Each structure stands twice: as structure tokens, then as C-alpha cells.
Amino acid sequence: MTEGIAKLGAYNKKRDQWAIVFLKKKQKEQLNDGILVSRGRDTDGSLILEWNDDEEIDKEPKSMWVRDCHDASTYGTNLLSKFLPKRNFPFPKSLYAVEDVLKFYVGENKDALIVDFFSGSGTTLHAVNLLNAEDGGHRRCIMVTNNEVSESEAKVLTKQGYIPGDGEWEKLGIARYVTWPRTVCSIEGHDANGKPLKGNYIGSDIPMADGFKANAAYFKLGFLDKNAVALGRQFKELLPVLWMKANCIGPCPNLESDELPKMLVLSENKFAVLIDETYYSEFDAKLTEHPEIQTIYIITDSESAYREMIRSYEGKDCYQLYRDYLDNFRINTGR
Template sequence: MALLQDLIQQIDDPALRERILQETDRLAKQKKFGLVFEEHLPECTPLYDVPVRVGSKVALKTGAVSDFYTVIQIDDDDVLCDHRETHEHVNFKLNELVVVAEFGEAIYPTLRQLDFVENAPDSDLWHTLIEADNYHALQLLEYLYAGKVDCIYIDPPYNTGAKDWKYNNDYVDSSDNYRHSKWLSMMEKRLKLAKKLLNPEDSVLIVTIDEKEYLHLGCLLEELFPGARMQMVSTMINPANVARAGEFGRSGEYIFFVLFGNASPSRVILDREWVSSKGRTHTGNIRWDLLKRSGTGATRKDSPGGFYPIYISPENGKIVKIGNPLPDTISEAPQIDNLFCLLPIRKDGSEGRWQWSTTTLANGLAEGRVKVGGDKKRGFTVYRLARAEYEKVKKGEFEISGRGINNEIIVDDIKTDQVMAVPGDIWKIASHDSTQYGSRLLGNIFANKRFTFPKSLYAVHDAIRFFVANKPDALIVDFFAGSGTTLHAVNLLNAEDGGNRRCIMVTNNEVSVEESKTLTKQGYQPGDSEWENLGIAHYVTWPRTVCSIEGHDVNGNPLKGSYVGSELPMAEGFKSNAVFLKLGFLDKTSVALGRQFKELMPVLWMKGGAIGRCPILETEELPDMLILADNKMAVLIDEVYYPEFDAELAKHPDIKTVFIVTDSESAYREMIRNYNGKDCYQLYRDYLDNFRINTGR
């Protein structure tokens, strides 16, 4: 395609050139030059909490969610429906139906608090778990945190064919000829929304995957994020090696890191297993390099100014003088009595060069960045301390304990069992074992097996740590939350370094294939409490969150053991808080009329930064204003009371977020004109416009 556009630019006729460019642009939008898959497979989601009304789009709870009807009439429990394709009129019972939303329709989401855990009442930090289809949750998160997220970590379904994920509410298995297209279509929709959450100046998207889809995923990521930098890491997750008939055993998987803006992995303190003790880069000690150049560009002719003599005292190895570069025609330096004359002669006897000029060498001596090894019998070797290594000394990673004969700094070596480094792209780390530190760790919390193939807590902890170690207030999102490992890992990071990082997790509440069969035989349907209580959000993710924060198992017994590396006892839990929310949907007309403010409170709380405990209105009658100092937010509900609101707001300078309910744009602008430094929003326009504009995506 690029070649075609280059050729078009050579057309002399500007009108013809522009017309052909327009046509090729249109063609490019229709045809992918790269990853090709079915993009327009319909994707729908059941909304069990939304009441069935006349005009609702519905499907059978036990049928295909994409096979839906329009409700024509409701008579007690009898519902008359019109099939969307055949227009056949069919009667159903009310409890057989569920409201359906097609992706791309305008939605007006809300959040309802289900539960919370508070183990740090003095802390403003609150994590959130949202029970929802993650597409709709991402639409809400875009409204709340567009461009504000520092890190997204996701462990999506791997599409192994083992019914580990659903498309249109049906499990996708290996017999589905379109399972790869469905998986890519599902991922593309969500990654497009995720892109809008990430801070374009400095953020990272981390995606784990195995060999079933890593090629497709890599192409998709490159296509969706053309301006980002991407790297794939190979990581061992099962040292025991899972045998596969007719194939090599499986012991690893892959992690894609997509870096935006200035994002890059930070150097952090790592155990020795992360880096080779044989390499030059990460010995655990300060690294001195040879002053003599090696490898490419190492001959005298490559840099004639680098061929000069260094005069060294043979008695103590002190550099006494730095000679001038020798003319091209001269190969021998002038001798000085009682001094050893050292030239950059290579092992094969050819003329080499020093890496530094005479001026740089002199400056290096003054800074303590030059030392001499050897003796007069074996000969001398000059070493230099590279600028990057010298910066480590200046930052205090190494402590200067003295100076040598050439003023070279002498440092105390750091602990040899640890090293501060950025590792390579092959990770073989014992604590990343998903059996030992995933399945068995969950076994420490649950009395029975509630989740298959959980990630190692430390594998997630480490992947995130490289990018948020220097961001103590980072916002981290996981919209394939699974068992809740990401929030657990963020709490561990905060406990280790005193950080205040916040985590938002999203998961649906699906039950396993086996559980759904059992529940169906017992006469239960999705939406029934018996069904919902066994869903992943209620049965796994939230209980794990509560237990890990409070330090006990599901039976109330103290957790056993300590966290690897930090030795923090698991029974101590974490000084942390979290709230469990469920995504629902509002009627836009009721919102516009101010009839659903109470239902919007958790959304406004999250938009204000989720500071302090989520506020709840206990009465149906709305107050004129809300000054929520503990949440650092305020809401003017009746604009008639603006003077009183403004006076109250002046008493609380720490309030950061202000919501004004008014239909008048000019009145809103007038009311907020003195609120510099605060985040201000006009209700309900800000909310309604956002989700109306997002229609059709």
C-alpha cells in the first residue's frame, strides 16, 4: 500500500492524483493490509438487571443472546414478542427473557455498590472491582479516566478451544471454525477503548498470551498502536513442564509490553536469578570498562585522535602524563625516563585507539573515573568508568569508601545476591511458577478449587513493577480480572514501598461450563441468585480481594506463610480498602430530568478519583448541595443555591472535583469561573453527551 501511494505521487495531473488517492484511502479502510479477520461479527451482552419493558430488545435466557426479539406487549407474566428477522410473533414467560444490548448502541451506565472491605479507615485510597461485561465497563472508564491510566495489565482468554471464554454468551470451543476471528474481533473492540484510557505521554499496556494466539495478537497490537514501541518477553510459568502428546511440553508463555510516550522499564532491585552473573552488564558490582576500544571501529584509522601515549609510573601504576595524539606517520611515542609508555596496541600487534580523547581522559582522572591495573612485569591496563556507571555512584547506588592512586573512586560492592537492573527478555524466575504461587496461593484462601490456571502473584507483581516502581500514585486497570491477581499484586507493591497506587478491576460473573450444566439441571437460570452466587466475580474475585486485604481465608482462619521477597506475613493483610460495584444501565430521560442522581453517585465518586469511602444517599429526597470533604468532591444539585454552595466550597480548599447540575451552559461557565485548579463538570450534560457521542463505536 505504501508503494502504491508513492507511485501515485508521481502522477503529474493533480486532479487525477487526488482522485486516485481518495479511492486508495477508501480501499485501505475496507481491506486490511496485514492482519485480516472477520470484523463485523455481531456481539451482544445480556443485561439481567434491566427490567423487561414494551419496546425492549430481549433474548431467551437459555438461547443464543444474538437471537433476539422486540417486546410488543406485556400482560402480567405473559410477553408477546416480535422476532427481529422473521417478525414472527411469539409468546414467552417474563422470567424466560433477558434484555439484550448490541455493542454500538448508546448506553447510560451506572454503578451499584454491592460490598466493601475497609482495612485502612484512615486512608483515602480505595480500589474498585466492577462486575460487568468489560466492553461496557471500558465505555464507562473512558468517561471517567480518559488519558489518565498509567498501566493496563490484562490476561485475556487464551482461546485454547477448551471453552475458556464466551462470544455472544456462548462458549467458544475448538470445533468453531471462526474462533480466531471471534477472538480477534472481541479483543479489537476492547483494545480500541483501552487505548483511550492510557496516558499517551507515559504509560504501558501489558498483555499475556500463549502460543495459540500470540502471532495474531502481536499483529493486532502493531495495527492498533502504530506509534507505540512494543516488545515481547518469554516467561516460564511452569517449571514442571506440561506434557503434550506429539509435541514439546509447555512450560512458558509470552508477555507483550506496549510502551507509550516516555514509558520504559525502570531499573529495580532484582534477585540474582534475573540476570547472568557471567555477563558484563549486571555483575552486582560497579563495572569498569577497558579504555582501549574493542570490536568495530577499534583501529587507529577509525579515530586518529585516539592514538596517544599514556605515561605510567612502574612503581605504583599512577598515570603521570597524557601525551598528545601521534601524527599519522609516527607509530612510536617519545620515551620519558622512569615511566612506562602505554599505547593502544591490539593483541594482534596492530594499532588500535583509546575510547576517550586526551581531554576526556584528563577530565575522567579528575572525577575519579580512571584506574590502572597490572604491573611493570605483566604490563599495565587502563580502565574507565562509563558515564552511566558513574551516575549510579552519584545516585547513591554505590557508596564511595575511598580513592585510589589515580584518584579513582573505590566503592563498596552491593549485595551479590541482588542487583539493580533492567532484565533481558527471557524470564525464568522461580516465583513466577503458576502452580506454586497461583493455584496453591489460591488454595491458601479457598477451601475448594474455585479457579483454574491463576497467574502467579509475583509474575503480575514483577511485570507491573518495572513501570510503576517510580510512580507511587499510579492508576492501574485490569479489565480481564479473573481471580483478582492484579489488585492483590498492587497491594503487595504498595506494602513494599509505601506507595498509593490504585487498581480498578473488571470481571463478568460467568460460571464454569460444569457449574452451568449443574445449575440448569437444578432448574436455575442466569440472573437467579443461586446462579449469580457461583459466578466468578462473587465466588472468586471479590472473596480473594477481601481475604487478601484482611489476611484470612474464606473460613476466617489466618492466612499461612509470607510473601516471597518481602517476607510480609500474609496474615497481616494489607492496609487497604476496596469496593465491589456492579455496572447497570439508566434511562437517559430519567437522568436528564434529575431523577437518577442517587444512582449516579458511585459514578461521580469514581470520576472524582475514588477518594474515601463511596458516598451513598440514604433518602430519596435530594439535598440542595453535597459538600463531601472526605471524598474531596462537591455537587451543586439546585443551582438556585449557588451562593451558599460557593461559600461552603471556600471552606474546603482540598476539594478537587466539582459537579454543577444545570441546563444552562452560560450559567455553568459563570459559576465555575473562579474554580481554577479544580476539575469541574456540568451535569447531566457531561454524562449524557459522552455516551450519546459514543453511539455506534
Template sequence: MIERIPDEDLRADIAAQVENLMKTRSWGLVFQEHRPETVELPHAKIRIRSLVRVRTEIDGGEWVVTRIRRGGVAELRHTKDANNVTEAPVKELVAVWDFSQQIYPGLKSLGRIETGGDKPFHAVINGENYHALKTLLYAYEEKFDAIYIDPPYNSGSKDWKYNNDYVDGVDLYRHSKWLAFMERRLKLAIQLLNPDNSVLIVTIDENEVHHLGMLLERMFPTNIIQMVTIVINPLGQARKQELARVEEYAFFVQIGSAQPTRHTDDFLSDELKTESSRPEKVRWERLIRGGNDARRAKSPQLFFPVFINPQKKSIVRVGDPLPANADRESVEIPEGQIAVWPLREDGTEGRWRCSPSYLRELLSAGYAKVGTYDAKNDKWSILYLGKAQIRRIDDGHIEVTGRDPNGTVIVESRVTNKSLPKTVWNRLSHRAGEHGSGLIKKLIPGRAFPYPKSVYAVADALRIATGDKPDARILDFFAGSGTTAHAVALLNAEDGGSRQSVLVTNNEVSVEEAENLRAAGHRHGDEEWEAMGIFHHVTRPRIEAAITGVTHRGDPIVGDYLDGQPMAEGFQENVEFFDLSYEDADRVALRLEFEAIAPLLWLKAGAKGPCIDRENESWEIPENGTYGILFNPECWSDFTDAVRLRPAIKHAFIVTNSDAVFEQISDGLPSGVEPHKLYEDYLRNFRISEGASS
């Protein structure tokens, strides 16, 4: 900020006073809070006055575009030396934005996975996390029940996929850059957390643990803050002239009335005793196979009817597989029965998880049953007990207490007292090697991510924060390999929850990869460069593999989770992937960028069902959606009538520049429907400005 003062003498005087203050002020946490940050935007349009870097220069500094000549050549002036001028082809420039500039964001969908029925979608965003946090304020201000982050540890390591070195040689206090980096993002996190009841979890190691603790105390002066020690490597990591390190730390900040959820494991007591007294989860699985590759043509022998009596909710008979080209409509259905087929969410033909003969065995044993009826889609589900649960029954760990009128077993978990987890965790399941790096190798073989968390350690942390909130919203804006989304899926599978995660990660490449890519003639923004970044190379394929049960190579994942569930079965979850984009405010005001902001409206409305991604001449309310958009105010009467007929609608977006028209239409909406004004709300809410938040 001092560098922006135009008067040279005043700038020098203030700088001297600040320096003196920094040297003499010795109480509390003192650091240079306003250290600037910048981010490269390879796909942003280069204009006059744009701040840029030259792609071919590694450490050439930053330039300002003073003119763009015909032929696509830009004249440049160096930001630190006005006499240093040069020129370069526009195609060799990459835009650079500092966090004081106003940016108007959008989201571009990269694809989705739908295996979770009507559950809300998890969102995974590729973008700079500070800008992404500001973007999420529009959809989720004060809406998150938990935020879990694993930020850079400031170890100085150069082998990470993201910058892990936040020490600046000109820093009067070597931790200022990291602390300023964290404070800027935590300020936004505070605005995203539910002030009445939510939890912030931040993991860290010894490099910054004490400074982070002081920063959190300063930012959350009235909240309960506890630090948990987690053993992640019992063998220890040897370091020169130091004791072998076995642990890392997690800070839990309880917001409002939040308190830890009790658990059957305190994570410290004797593990064998704890395991023997822990109740087993009785989990009924959906028989239909999920995943993008679960088509009938893939395994025709797994496409067969299950005949049920809808009145008794009983399975009458298991049919035989149809020939590959046979039409299912040709199958005769006995009177009073319904044929349930493995039909996917989009109505296409899928496949069951097991053969007809094995399903008949399960039915005979009482291990298969009719599930719920989906009235919206006129579909029944079939449920069964997986092999892991059957083993628990055979071992006596799950008790069969009886049978229902259809012969289906009634099973119960053992009941045990729950206690508060302790502040030291020592569990084999929290080992980062086996359940972090080892799991990554199974999910995305041939690809690596350094030091991923154990998925069970993350799941346990989130269980403490959201165990009693099966519909919790959870944010991770240092998503890394995507462990948090995986952990949320595990929790949902465990208790039948519909927790929704929102993840943000950038697409940086490691230092070694960057050197190899430059040697091959590639630059930041090139397709070959972007393919090796965190998001595209690790995060997205890891989450896709976890949900579908299939690796990026198309092979079923080998291995089981700790509860015995095969990894190849995947999870019943929905997820959509996005790129964070940077839009032109004038084009937004002229309604030329609706497609870019459409996903933001969908997120704000709950991220359920289809997204309205195209404008039309009147209004639109998607089937099974939770929101509608009125594009033409003259059609307001028909729109409000349609909203009244759809009780699931909770948000209405109204395109108008008139406050009077907006108020009139809002008054016509039924109670419980929240109105939003487009595009004025967007332009006001998305003026991303560093000066407004730090």
C-alpha cells in the first residue's frame, strides 16, 4: 500500500515510521499484513493497461501494456522501471491480476457425474482460491456448516504441486508472507461460515503451527479453539539434528453454539478395545450399479428384471437376463406385479451389481429387499446387504433380531456409549502413507500427489464437526488431491447423509514438471501444461474414480475400504466440475454472459437437479429443480403461477433493472421463495476487490 503513494517524500517517511513500528512493537502477532498477491490468468484477454508477464521469461517481472499495434504486437513498460520498455507478441503474454483489481467471475462446467439420485451436487472448482472464495460468497454467505482446509505448510519444499514456500528474503519477519496469505483467505472463510453453528478445521505442521494458533486467536477472539495432535507416521520421519517427527496438528474453531459430536472412538484409547466395542454400521446397498460406465451393453448378463409386489413391498421373483438385443418391453409382467429394471438416472438402461443367481441366494437368506419408491421418476429401488455386512452377521458382530413379513432380516448394530474424542489421535487408519499415498495409487495409478491426507483422518475430523448434521455443507479451498470430497462420500455412505462438499484447487504444476514442460517448449496456459496441473492431473480424476469405482484407465479399483465395502462399487453421489472464469462487466450488464454466471445461480439455489444454462424469451423452471428464472418481466404472472405449483422452488431470479418491477414480482411469489435481482445483484456482489476485504 505504501508503494501506491505518489509523493516520494511522504512515501519514504511513512515507510520509515512503519519500519520503526515493526521493530519496536513486540507484543502479539506482528507481521506485514498487506503483502500483495497476484495470479496469472492465461486465458484472459490482453488489453491496453493490462498487467502482464512474458511467457518466455521465467523471472522477467511484470509489465504494463501501453499500446497494442496492428499485427498483434504489444508495447510494454516495466512496473519497477519506467525507462525499461520493450515489445512482445500478444500471444506471448499472460495477464496478471493483483487482488486489488475488480474481477467479475463466472463458472464453466467441465462435466458431471450423477449416481446420487436427488442428492445435491458436490462442486469442484479449478481456480485461484481467493477469487473462488469471493465468488462463493454470492451462493453460500453464512451457509457452510464446516470448513476443512489443509493449507501450504510453508516448509520451503519445491516438490509440491502448489507453492509451499512463503518466505520472502525482504520480509522483516520471515513468516509475514504466509500469514498475510492465510489471513486474507480466513477473512473470507469467516463470512462463509454459519455464525450460529459451524466449525473451522485447519491442519498444519510444526513450521507454522504456533503462528497459525496466534492468528486464529486474533481472528476468533471469542470462540473456543483447540489443537489436536494427529499421529500420521508412527515410524517417524527423520530430520537432520531433530527428533523424528510422527505427527501433525489440526485446529478446531467452534463457531456459535457448535460443539464436538460424540463418537464411539476417542482416537486415543487402546485401539483393540475400542474396535471390539464399536458398533457396526448396517448398510443396505442399492442394487443398481452407479458410475458413467454402468451401461447395459457393458455386461448384458446383469440386465434382468426383478418382479415385485408394490402393495406388500416384496420381491416376488428374480428374472433371467435378456438377450443383448432384446427389448425389455417384451417381457411379460404378471398381474399385480411390477418389473424393476436397472434404469439409470437419465432413463437409459444400466446393469445390476450382481447376477440373478446370486440375487436369488440373497433373497432366500433375507438379505435383499424392496427399497423406496421415487414418485417423481416412477421408479422403485432394490436394496441388498453387501458381502462385508454379511460377514459381520456371520461373525456375530451384527445381530439379526428378526424378520419382517416379507422374510427380510431385521438387523441392528450393537449399542455402545459414545464419548468425546480426545486431543491426541493415534489410529492406524490415520496413517498418511497407507491411507493417503497408498489410496491415491489405487484410485489414479501412475499418478502421484505428495503427502495426501489419510481419507479416514479427514472423515473423522468432519465426523466430529458434522456427525449430527447429515445435510451439512462443507468447504475445502485448499483441496489438493480431493481427499475432502472422498471423505464426505464416506460419511454419507456410513449414515445415509446428503452432505455436500465444495472444493477449490488451482491447477499449478510442480517445479520439476514446469522445468520439463518449458524444455519441451510449453508455457502456462498451453494444453500440455494445463493437463499436468493439480486439478486436471490429480483432483478431478481422483474424485471421479472414488465416486464411480473405476480408475482413469477404465479399470475397477482394487481393494476394500476399512468397513469392507469394495472400492469398485463407488458411491451414490453427484458431482460437477468447473473452471473459474473472469468475465467482462459490460458484457454481463448487456446480458451477453448468462452462460458464465448460470452455474452460480444453480449453486445458490442448492445445486440440485439440472442447471438453467440458456436464456429464453420468457421464463424457465427445470424439472426436479429448486429454482426458476424470469427472463422477461412481462411474463411475470405465468411465472409466479408456475412457482406456486412447484413447492420445491425456493429461489426465483428476476431479470430487470427496475426496482419497482422487481418489488412487484417479488410480492407475487409465494412465501418461502427468495427473490434475486439480475443482473444488478451480480455486478454488486461480484466486484472482487482486495481493498474491500483486507
């Protein structure tokens, strides 16, 4: 056709037939509206079409997208190998496919928090950092993954006498072998061997070797005994959780000593913890000196005492420990 909106597709030898590929009604409308634009004609006279990134596209994404940059082999598997040479991960997603999904849902929210509970190779965080680099955003991402090894690796390790938990086993798990190394390499701009990355991110021409202006922290999620928590014996282990609940501001604090202080007023992290409620007066005076504190934790078994102590902290996020923590993770047994 002279319009260039149809062409011959693949040839079926068994049926001795050619497939015909043509623009559907919706695509014709997008071409007329400038959402799809013609970049010339192919050798067979058909139009070469691209999405016009400057035009507003439907807010509801379709179930299937057909864009070269969404190819999982080239921009998933092959791209991952640039960061982690000779490390295998089955079917990583295209970096640019994930970035386009983020643009649909949080493109206009530059302070969004994205949570990926099945992070696998770490494509989501990588895409968040790339999107932030492109539009000056401050989006954050929390990735959660296990540290399982593949079935074939498990068989080899078992034959060698290793079991889950052994160092040789754990270092080949998804989190430690793929997810975290990719995160570090993409942020710092080098591969797992320390060599600067080659090439640019497509669409933005940002050099991969430049990395990203981003921070990342690694935490191992474990189980705590609820009775030990209730007795205040695992505060040191809970401190990263309190930091995350207080919006992950500044470097995650840690206690060098096992002996608990009476209170913590962490101005850099914008949260404070009253550990010994008998020191409330001193704690309250310190908070007056630090108006930047936005999150307050008070450890007490008394609901009435807790309510009395937080009366003057209007506009701040307050939590009673360890009740709020235990209630948050309690499984409802129906009894």
C-alpha cells in the first residue's frame, strides 16, 4: 500500500503463505495524533515507526509493548553480563522495560518509594537510579530477595559437603552473588572485576562508567525472639528497623557497645529513642534543642505513660516500643 501501513511478514513454507503485518485502528490513531511518528520508509516501502517521547501517551499501559529496548536478551541478559562477567542469572528483565513501567506510574512523583519484594537480579533499583539520573528525581527503592542458589549449584555444593549457611554456599546465593554486586557496580560505574564500564545508557547517553549519585545499604533479614524483644534484649538488632521506619535518613546508626544508653537523640537521622523512661525529662529537654527530630520512639509498657509523654510532640511520628513493633509482626491466630 502507498501509505506504508502494511507489509509482508514471515513466510510459512508448509502452507506456502506469507503473513501480512499491518497497523491496527489504535496504531493509526496514534500515528495521526503524533504519538507514533514515521522516521522514513523501509526497503519494502513500509513506514519505520517510533514512539514520540514528547507526546502524552495513554496513562493505562497495555499488556504488551513492542520496543527494541525492551528485548530481554540484549538489555537484560547481555547488559547484566557487562556488570557481572561470567555470572549467570536466568531471564533478567530489560532495564529499559522496567524503567518505562516506572515512568508510567511514578514518572511525575520524583520522591516515590518503590518496593520490590522479588528483586532477583536487581533491575528495579538499577532502573530507579537511571530514571533519577535522567530527570533529577530522588526516588528510593527497597529490594527484598532470598539468597538461594540454583538447583544445579545446590547439587554440586552438596556433593562437596556444603550445606545452606556455610560460607561457600551463601556466597553463591542470589543476593550476594548477583543482586548486591550489580547494585554496587551500577552505582560506582565498574564491573565486578573493577574495570570501568563501557558504553552509554540508551535514550539518555549517560555513560555507564559515570555510575549514579546514589547510596545503597545492605541488610540481612533474620528472625528475632519475640520474648527477647519484649524484654529489651535485642534493641541493637532492631535499630536498623527503627532507622528504616524513620525514612532512612542519613547513614544507618549502630551501637558499638552492648550496654544500652538511657536515650538516643540522632539528629543526623532525625529520630530519637527514649530507652529508659525514667529519663523522660532529660529526653524532652534534648528534643527541644533538636527540632529537626521527626520520629520519636518511646520504650514503655504503660499505655497511659506513653500517651502522657507524647502530648507535646504534635506533628511528629511517635511509636511505643516494643508494643508497636510486636503488634506489627504478630500473626492473627483468631484466639
